[in-house]
Amino acid sequence: MSNRDKCYQTENNSENIRTTGLQLLPKKPEVHLSFESLTYTVNTYRKLKKVKKKILHGIDGSFRSGQLTAIMGPSGCGKSTLLNVLAGYSISGSSGQVYLNESLRDEKQMANISCYIQQDDYVRDLLTVRESMTVAAHLKLPTTVSAISKASQVEDLLDAIGLSVHGDTITKRLSGGQKKRLSIALELITNPSILFLDEPTTGLDSQSCRNLVSLMMNLAHNESRTMVCTLHQPSALLFEKFDQVYVLSSGRCIYQGPPKLVIPYFAENSVICPPYHNPADFLIEVAIGEYGTGVLVELFDITKLTNINDRNKCLTISNEDNEAQLDNGEYQKNNNTDNKRLPYKTELLNKPPFYIQTYHLYWRNVIMYKRNKTNAMLRITVHFAVALLVSYIYRGVGNDAARVLDNMKFVYGTNLFLAYTGLMAVIVSCEHTIYNYKEHRII
């Protein structure tokens, strides 16, 4: 059976979601991401005084390749901050060690092997799905890859992600779930080993959530990627699909392990889940402190202690062992043989040169201008109107030597007008520009 045929059908869904191993770039190595004593501090201001605020309090953890991990916790507990720090977006203010297998994280390597899919879908509204993918392929893949190969990879990925039938649809017409899948496909072009997703299920209905989680699960299980996402309050059905959950409470870890072990683990620490309760809701209630802050302190300490004893910190119980461990009543066990940090090395990706990137960005903008006719017509009309007005005011002035100062004002004014109207476009699209910078880890 070819890789293409290894399709995966989600339960009770109308859409097929498939993953594929067909990639132009060589498969990047499996990467086991772990971190020790991770702290993140920001500056806040109280009555003009700078005050340091700790958001992450020296947490440890480990996210394994081939697993889908959900970072959970109440709002404001530091989920996105943890994702930003791990992905290398928030460097200043953070301390502690982040490991890629046995090596300490290197910023360039991290950018090369990972991608970060943010909560907001930054897909270009006016491009079709296929055009978005093609531009991304031209911007991200090396020039040694031919245009035909890039096109075939785009088709392959669209097929894999279940969007080939929507290839010619303008992205603003896509549903929320389809946009999210397009965001993932855009990142899969470079074949990353680690995918970070910030609240991917927010705003999606239960069916789309299930489809998306199934897709992430496939990417983790079938292609041995390390998938880490933040999650708010999933349904019980969705919750148990994850391989691992990492629970934060006020910037501290209170649990890491398989979802099935949550209830027995807390029960062992005298926190009993009420019957018929969604375990995900129960987790959040514990993390908020509804079962007492004393329990939370105990849970911090136990998790920390387990982590200190374990070289790779927080719990990593392999899936096969889950049932057996559940039966034995063993929860946070160290798995030293599994956790050995493996050597990690990968070649940095050669991005296309600046002039090629500029060329593709230029054509992307031309397409977008052509599709946004109202905007283009408005700009042309404004320029014509201003030209007519200025030429009427300055009619016959050019030949009059007594009005040199007026001529100077004319040159100054027209230059200013042209510069500002050009700059305005930059200011309006500034948000996207910042995102692009972030995407390429420039800031």
Ligand SMILES: Nc1ncnc2c1ncn2[C@@H]1O[C@H](COP(=O)(O)OP(=O)(O)OP(=O)(O)O)[C@@H](O)[C@H]1O
């Ligand atoms: N640069 C910053 N300056 C001040 N406070 C910050 C900064 N960044 C994050 N915070 C604070 O850190 C806390 C954690 O923020 P974070 O966005 O990580 O929470 P979260 O768990 O992702 O929340 P949500 O689920 O609501 O998105 C919040 O209280 C937030 O206000």
